[in-house]
Amino acid sequence: MVHCVTQQQPMAGVVVGDTQAPTAPTNLAAAGTTATATNLAWTAATDNIGVTAYDVYQGATLKATVTTTSYSVTGLTASTAYSFTVKAKDAAGNVSGASNAVSVTTTAATDTQAPTAPTNLAASGTTATATNLAWTAATDNIGVTAYDVYQGTTLKATVTTTSYSVTGLTASTAYSFTVKAKDAAGNISGASNIVNVTTLAATTTAYCASKGTDASGEVIANVDFASIYNFSTATVGYENFTSVSTDIAKGTSYSITITPQWFYGTYAEGYAVFIDYNNDGDFTDAGEKVFTKSATTASYVTGNITIPTTATTGSTRMRVAMKYNGIPTACETFSYGQVEDYTVNITASSTVRMSSSEPIATKKETSLTVYPNPASSEIAIEGVSNDSTVEIYNRNGQLVKTVDLKSNGNKISVSDLLSGIYIVKCFDTTYKTVKTTKLIKK
Known part of the structure; x- marks a missing residue:
């Protein structure tokens, strides 16, 4: 009888009995790093049989497997730090230790894309000297950082909100406005739609008279409200400071401080402040008496005034009155004390700006x-x-x-x-x- 023995052959491509791992790749380095990519290269590993591939790791994550000694990494994020290593492996599945780690920080993004143009630019609350602009926000691949507001071809202001109150206009005059968006890289959008505005004719609102008959012994020395910070020592019963103005925003609270000055002693003074919120030429409507203080010898008085959301947008009158030994009314002539009138420009809540002399972003x-x-x-x-x-x-x-x-x-x-x-x-x-x-x- 003849016995036949069949010898089993190894599978193609598999080395039987190979348990020796390749050496670790060396000299891993990165080159040509951009905002989103980098190029890796290394010195080949060695193996007793032969290296068949390299595993490229981004941190602890397997990024790719390649058969060459280089790899281009893509899909990275700008201004971000990364770490890479490489491991070699052979046909038997033996894997080497990691190469040296190479650290890479991608470059900052090069932004050349301009924002879209703002849309729906519109004007409201136009008076003889002011108007309020608002528009729909622009978009950008990175982000819009500011808006340039143009009066004709002249840059009027740069703001970070989507509204702006234009002041200092001339009565009965036509103006055109546009807005452009810009991003952190300095890319500027095209202009928004043009909005045309004609200011109202100049009118003199006949507010009621109010004054102190004798201000020789006591006057209002200082009024401090929003960006108004006005000193006066004139000994007349009424002072017209309507050329002194400030922006005040609907729904926002402001502190007011009134400081008296006495020339011959200390007197008990009462105080009142009025704002013509609906701009109808008087202070008689509900809520227009905005601050009162009973007669006091304090060296100053202070309080808070919250601008109603229903107030009429635009410039209007504010009256500050100080009366000896009593709270003054809006249209009163009294024996001793003083009255001062100012202008306030009522704006939407996001358009209030501090005076140019204010060195701090938030005034409190x-x-x-x-x-x-x-x-x-x-x-x-x-x-x-x-x-x-x-x-x-x-x-x-x-x-x-x-x-x-x-x-x-x-x-x-x-x-x-x-x-x-x-x-x-x-x-x-x-x-x-x-x-x-x-x-x-x-």
Whole structure:
């Protein structure tokens, strides 16, 4: 009998009995890195039988398997750090240790795409000297950062919101406005649609008269409201400051501080503030008496005024009155005290701008502590951070002293000041506040 033995052959491409892993690839390096890609290359690994492929890792994630000693990585994110390694493997499935790690940070994105043009530009609330613009936001592949508002071909303002209140216009005059969007890379969109506006004819609203008959002994020394910060020492019963104005936004609360000045003693004064919210030429409508304070000998009075959302957009009158020993009415002639009129421009909530002289983004008028008060030689400041600048003004509104608390601490010498009443104003850059109080120098 003949016995036949059949010998089993190994499968094609598989090395029987190979348990030795390749050496690790070396000299892994990256080149030609852009915002979204980089090119990897390395020195080949060796193996007792032969290296068949390389696994490329992005961090701990297998990115690709290649048979060459280079690989182009794509799909990366701009300005982002990445780490890469490579492992070799052979036909038996043995895998080497990792190569050296190479770290790559992609470059910043090169943005050359301009935003879309803003749309639906429209004007509302046009008066003889102002109009309110609003538009639909533009879009951008990265993001819109600001809008340039043009009056004709002249750049009027740059804003980050989708609305802007234009002031300083001339009565009975035609204007055209457009808006362009821009991004962080400086790409600028085409112009929006053109909106044409003709301001109203100039009119003089005949507001009722109000005044103090005798202001020789007591006057309103300072009115502090939104961006209005007005000093006066004139001894007349009525002062017209309608050329002094501020923007106030619907639905927003503002503090008001009124400071009296007495020439022959200290008197009890009552206060009232009126705003013609519907711009109808009077202060008799509901809610137009916006602040009152009973008679007091305080060196200043303060309160808050919230602008109603139903107020008429545009410029209107604000009246501030101080009356000896009683709260004044809007149209009263009284014996002792003073009345001052101002202009306020009522805007949509997102269009309020601080005055150009305001050095801090957020204005918040609150009290702070100055002691001793009255003082003769030195005062200490409390209620603000050390990262503050203190300005001291005399009764005429003149800046007489500036002190940096960061350099000088919270103590300020006032020995060089003349006797009298001063305004102390602290600009706190840490908390983005402006705080005001009064100082009496002995």
